[in-house]
Amino acid sequence: DIVMTQTPLSLSVTPGQPASISCKSSQSLLHSDGKTYLYWYLQKPGQSPQLLIYEVSNRLSGVPDRFSGSGSGTDFILKVSRVEAEDVGLYYCMQSIQLPYTFGQGTKLEIK
Amino acid sequence: EVQLVESGGGLVQPGRSLRLSCSASGFTFGDYVMSWVRQAPGKGLEWVGFIRSKVYGGTTEYAASVKGRFTISRDDFKSIAYLQMSSLKTEDTAVYYCTRDRLNDPDFDYWGQGTLVTVSS
Numbered sequence: 001d002i003v004m005t006q007t008p009l010s011l012s013v014t015p016g017q018p019a020s021i022s023c024k025s026s027q028s029l030l031h032s033d034g035k036t037y038l039y040w041y042l043q044k045p046g047q048s049p050q051l052l053i054y055e056v057s058n059r060l061s062g063v064p065d066r067f068s069g070s071g072s073g074t075d076f077i078l079k080v081s082r083v084e085a086e087d088v089g090l091y092y093c094m095q096s097i098q099l100p101y102t103f104g105q106g107t108k109l110e111i112k
Numbered sequence: 113e114v115q116l117v118e119s120g121g122g123l124v125q126p127g128r129s130l131r132l133s134c135s136a137s138g139f140t141f142g143d144y145v146m147s148w149v150r151q152a153p154g155k156g157l158e159w160v161g162f163i164r165s166k167v168y169g170g171t172t173e174y175a176a177s178v179k180g181r182f183t184i185s186r187d188d189f190k191s192i193a194y195l196q197m198s199s200l201k202t203e204d205t206a207v208y209y210c211t212r213d214r215l216n217d218p219d220f221d222y223w224g225q226g227t228l229v230t231v232s233s
Binding site: 037039041043048049050051054055060090092094096099100101102103104105106 | 149156157158159173175176209214217218219220221223224225226
């Protein structure tokens, strides 16, 4: 199975400041079809997870542009340019290049 | 508006069975892969399995932890996906989410509210 490793596991950010979460996979997520099967989800407190970013860097419709994803191969980053109170929750990366789909452990974002 | 509503969760003894349902609306159900993802209390997300659309044979895939015990099925006429769970173990205790895969992409763009399954004697 592909292991997804997120760092840090928690971070506390002042509103308006940036935040960054790293996700590393144990195997390359670049498929022969040219797509990289890396996704980011946010689970707000008490809610179901929601898809933020697909294929490394594409924001789902409605996701604020302060969220951005980057990376390639096995190393990926989710950045929040200016954290807002509504951004608190657990962030998960996920790979779906290979079964079983696997998630990172989750990164808890809190507001200072 | 796309909606996914899970039902069927509850308290069940180890070794028993339970069937979860996911009622879908707001989209052409038969065109989409439907998946199940679970979250044990205080833990992270775990993919359980999915069922492909009939166009792709309606075949299923499962996580190793549930393979042979869980079965995913679908009724495209009723727009319902099912998760039949048998030989339940205490470690199957979790909130079970029904999800829709984005069309032609292996990710989950819509999630249900989840239903809690507690396996305990």
